Amino acid sequence: MNRWHIILLSALILGSAWIWQSRVPVDYVPASKDPQPAVGHPAPDFTLPTVDGEPFTLSDLRGTPVVLNFWATWCGPCRAEMPELQSAAQHYEPAIRIIGVDQGEAPKSVQAFLDELGVTFTIPLDSDMGVGDHYRIMGLPTTFFIDRDGIIRQIWAGEMNGIILAEAIAGILP
Numbered sequence: 001m002n003r004w005h006i007i008l009l010s011a012l013i014l015g016s017a018w019i020w021q022s023r024v025p026v027d028y029v030p031a032s033k034d035p036q037p038a039v040g041h042p043a044p045d046f047t048l049p050t051v052d053g054e055p056f057t058l059s060d061l062r063g064t065p066v067v068l069n070f071w072a073t074w075c076g077p078c079r080a081e082m083p084e085l086q087s088a089a090q091h092y093e094p095a096i097r098i099i100g101v102d103q104g105e106a107p108k109s110v111q112a113f114l115d116e117l118g119v120t121f122t123i124p125l126d127s128d129m130g131v132g133d134h135y136r137i138m139g140l141p142t143t144f145f146i147d148r149d150g151i152i153r154q155i156w157a158g159e160m161n162g163i164i165l166a167e168a169i170a171g172i173l174p
Helices: 003-022 076-092 107-117 130-134 162-170
Strands: 047-049 055-057 066-071 097-103 142-146 152-157
Touching: 066 076, 066 162, 076 097, 076 107, 076 162, 097 130, 142 162, 152 162
Parallel strands: 066 097
Antiparallel strands: 047 055, 066 142, 142 152
């Protein structure tokens, strides 16, 4: 064997040994600091300003079931289901709370939209969409049905009609 073959073979053996020693064990799975919200798990808490400028904190509603809807004014299905959410708010509040988290829009445009449709339930503004990211929102609208203990009982992605909304609300009422 010539000298270069010996050097190459030595480097290959040393490299393989180093890779073998530094590998991560198969049973090692790092814990995520931000687990994806899921049915049967607690709803992540957050604090956002409302369209009225007041702070809103989800955990302040502990003890009351919550319909947590992520939406935007430019979203057609969001616009279509907003009257159903308003109707539910008028019918069920204060036994439950309807919360509509706007995603990334200016307060003035959101307020104009709410005035146009006569929406009166609480609207927090997620201007940087950080809460939406934390909730792993992949599309709008997305709605979380949270029981009075703060546990997510159902997640609905897409537009809801009144029947779907009423059935989901029935699942979180005490």
